[in-house]
Structures are given as structure tokens and as C-alpha cells.
Amino acid sequence: MDFTKYHWHITIAILTAAIIVALMMRPQPPSLYSRLGGIYAIAAVVNDFSDALIDNPVVGRNSPNPRLAEWSTSQISRLPGLKWMRTLWVSAVAGGPYHYIATVPGKCPFSLEAAHAKLQISPAEFDAVAAEVRDIAGEHRVVL
Numbered sequence: 001m002d003f004t005k006y007h008w009h010i011t012i013a014i015l016t017a018a019i020i021v022a023l024m025m026r027p028q029p030p031s032l033y034s035r036l037g038g039i040y041a042i043a044a045v046v047n048d049f050s051d052a053l054i055d056n057p058v059v060g061r062n063s064p065n066p067r068l069a070e071w072s073t074s075q076i077s078r079l080p081g082l083k084w085m086r087t088l089w090v091s092a093v094a095g096g097p098y099h100y101i102a103t104v105p106g107k108c109p110f111s112l113e114a115a116h117a118k119l120q121i122s123p124a125e126f127d128a129v130a131a132e133v134r135d136i137a138g139e140h141r142v143v144l
Contacts, residue, residue, distance in 0.1 A: 031094065031095035031096070032094040032095050033091060033094040033095045033096035033097075034095075036090075036094055036142065038096070039087070039091055039098070041140070042087055042090050042091055042094070042096075043083075044140065045090075045136055045137060045140045045142060046083055046086045046087045046090060047083055048136050048139065048140070049086075049132055049133060049136040050079060050082065050083045050086060052135070052136055053072075053129065053132055054076070054079070056128055056129075056132060058124065058125055058128035059072075059121075059125050059128050059129055059132075060072045061073050063125070065119070065120065065121070065122070065125060067119045068119055068121075068125065085103065088100045089112075092110070093110050102115060103115060
């Protein structure tokens with residue numbers, strides 16, 4: 001069989017494979033999960049964040065939103081499980097080795113919209129949660 005007519009095709013295939021291998025072997029930057037400090041550091045931030053939300057006057061037990069106030073008082077026994085789920089979620093989103101499965105699936109595997117829809121969170125309440133994320137992250141020296 002005469003392979004000379006396939007010479008350029010074979011050469012291009014070999015060069016393409018070599019480029020792919022070289023790209024795959026380049027050192028990769030550490031994942032966000034690693035930069036955050038891994039599961040224990042993420043769990044510590046989630047723990048403090050979750051506790052801060054319960055005490056937050058806008059979204060916690062004294063929230064004007066009756067659904068949020070009810071969760072922060074009558075459903076408080078669920079907080080340890082919620083902390084676990086939040087830790088899994090952050091770890092998975094940050095590229096960690098954990099797999100998050102939503103208890104209320106949304107449009108995307110990491111979407112929290114469906115899980116929070118019944119709470120009818122207002123833009124001001126969302127901003128209060130974002131401020132807690134910023135404050136707690138700062139206390140833990142997490143760079144956002």
C-alpha cells in the first residue's frame with residue numbers, strides 16, 4: 001500500500017496530537033476550591049454565614065418577610081443540614097471534588113432559584129444576603 005499520498009494527512013494528525021498533549025501537560029492554575037482552602041475552610045465560612053443570616057434583621061428571625069422569619073424560627077432545626085448543603089454547593093461550584101444535587105432542582109444543576117422561589121426574596125433581601133457573604137468572607141480573609 002502506498003502511504004505517500006497520505007503523508008500530509010498523517011503529518012497534520014501527528015502535529016495536532018502533539019499540540020493537544022502539550023496543552024494538556026501544561027501546569028494548570030489551582031482551582032477556586034483549592035484557593036479557598038478546601039472543604040474545611042469553606043465549611044467554616046458557610047457555618048458563620050448561615051448563623052449570621054439567622055440574626056440578620058432583614059432576612060433572619062425578625063425579617064419583615066414572613067416566609068424568611070418563619071424559616072428562621074420554626075424551621076431552624078433544619079439549619080445543620082442546610083449548612084451541609086451550602087458547603088457542598090460552594091465546594092462543587094468552586095471546582096472541588098464534591099457533587100451537589102439540588103433538593104429542589106432548577107434550570108441548571110447549580111441554580112438555587114427554584115429552592116428559594118417560595119421565600120419570595122426581594123431585591124433588598126438579596127442585597128442583605130450578599131452583604132453577609134461579603135462581611136463573613138472578609139472576616140475569614142477570603143478574597144472575592
